[in-house]
Amino acid sequence: MFKERFSVAYTITGNKKDAYEKARDICLEQTVEIPDSLVPDNFIREHILGKIESFKKIDSNRYRAVISYAVENIGAEFTQLLNTLFGNISIKPGIRLEELILSPRILKNFKGPRFGRNGLRKLLYVRKRPLLCTPLKPLGLSSKELSELAYQLALGGIDIIKDDHGIADQCFSPFEERVRLCAKAVQRANKKTGYSCIYVPNITSHANEIFKKALFAKRHGAGGLMIAPGIVGLDTMRQIAEDDSIGLPIFSHPALQGTYVINKESGISHYALFGQIARLAGADAVIYPNFGGRFSFTREECREIIDGTGAEMGNIKSIFPCPGGGINLRNVPELIRFYGNDVIFLIGGSLFSHNKDLVEACRHFRKIVGDSR
């Protein structure tokens, strides 16, 4: 017992005294939840209590505190890891979860993404170039209309065709009907093109439905699954990713997660949330709003996500960043310089408005990223 600890880096806002006080507070709050004066002077104080491993100035009003916890505090549950990382202190202003520094025994508990970057490339038969993804939209189209759209996109050479995340199980395009038609449409196009495009339905839904939906999608030819872990819970995504009876790549959507990242002094860093945590939760690709689009992410924040999706994490595979929004056919070359090849470009509105001929627009998109496989 108590032979291994893992660490978490937090950015704490405040002057040195206050920030250090907050760091000590994290040690208590994330473990024993009692005042220091009541902590028993036995193994609980020695091991279970969090420990400040380092405390360093970042700038005049910010400090980086690295705090370690006993692996025994977690058990085998991802939920309890999340709780220890940021449960109660999510309620305290001026504390941002910056980076997970996990130890072998913690990492061993999780399988992480099933495919990761290499696995997804193999599945899609794309060796080097950036991958292309397009959403089916808008909400209100019938399943038939969406599947016709899917057919054209696949014919044009898009690699991944996903539901818009607001398309769930509405009367316009009920889930089962939509999945059947769209998966078939993509397969029909693949037969013509020889490509390996996949259809990725949005299975974000009730806790008692999501597994059924995952299995249904798999049985009816879907090639991946999109889940919004902010809505269904990160651990639900992890379970679906790790389930061998499903075995499809997972695309994580950021709906309802935005609040965690948009305030610099609280919440969770882009690096940790969309990189490290998404990987532990089994995502093979993490969708997020690109810089320069209709959301407010900066280049630096997107860089953090690239780093978090690719950083060394023991047995946990690296995954694809999937920036969307603000990507148009004109700025793709610049974005390739920024992202390199290990990226999935999610391009929606601008593709639809590019040309009356959607198939042509897709071909153009594919040509820009390098038509080879």
Add this chain to the structure above:
Amino acid sequence: MFKERFSVAYTITGNKKDAYEKARDICLEQTVEIPDSLVPDNFIREHILGKIESFKKIDSNRYRAVISYAVENIGAEFTQLLNTLFGNISIKPGIRLEELILSPRILKNFKGPRFGRNGLRKLLYVRKRPLLCTPLKPLGLSSKELSELAYQLALGGIDIIKDDHGIADQCFSPFEERVRLCAKAVQRANKKTGYSCIYVPNITSHANEIFKKALFAKRHGAGGLMIAPGIVGLDTMRQIAEDDSIGLPIFSHPALQGTYVINKESGISHYALFGQIARLAGADAVIYPNFGGRFSFTREECREIIDGTGAEMGNIKSIFPCPGGGINLRNVPELIRFYGNDVIFLIGGSLFSHNKDLVEACRHFRKIVGDSR
């Protein structure tokens, strides 16, 4: 089709022009997710697109926008309701979800809390006074030690004895062993006192374990269940609350939800998150940090929670606010004046430090809130 809409009130930060632009943006982002110029001029523009129902100045830099959506945009899923309320716009700064104004057809899809205020009072045989709750802690105690603590607390007249939320399924007190021992200890005390104290284990855990844990707890005499919906997902809590084979009152813990409320210009209001949304997600009581304690909630924010837990919501029952932290035996009388009787006081550290004799300390606590049932 399209005969009913429901509304959501958002507080938008910015000058009038920018705020109005953001309101229009919400209408698109939360529904069709395409630029206005691409929205088809048919039922999609007329009904599916969000509509600004009102737009009013709050102060020089804040506006209240009420936006309506077609009930058809939701279907029957709570997850898609959450997504429509705040999914993508959680990523946009300067937008705060303030209030849900739901319509009958939306409300009809949800059962809400099984017990609510009245049901929980009946279960605990407490007609009028505030209810008393104490956590078992700290992490590191054995199941036997926790159950001895539970016995003393129950003997002293605490109504609800819950696991500390950091106690999950660790080697110190494995879940099944702990539940067995603590539930038995509370039942043994009840036989002595004639009271109806309940033990409420923390079942926050893996998506594929949480139902098993709920059923195990029920079978072994637990009287309620604690869940952190920020960790397992709000819909997972809803499913457990609505499941007739479980049928226990649900205590919602705020771990990992703090980020949503602590920044005034973004996230979700205390009223909506800890009141309205917690109720839709099936909580019978919602735990949160009281004002004046070690967290930063203000009196006004706690007032919002009181209002949100009790506001009229059609078929959805009102629930108990359960403030914790910063509650001690001295300030309970003042807190009763603030909260009234419909409250669960969660008192931990200060009770343990009050007196060497824990049973006496509990009796004292109970006397202060009015010893009657």
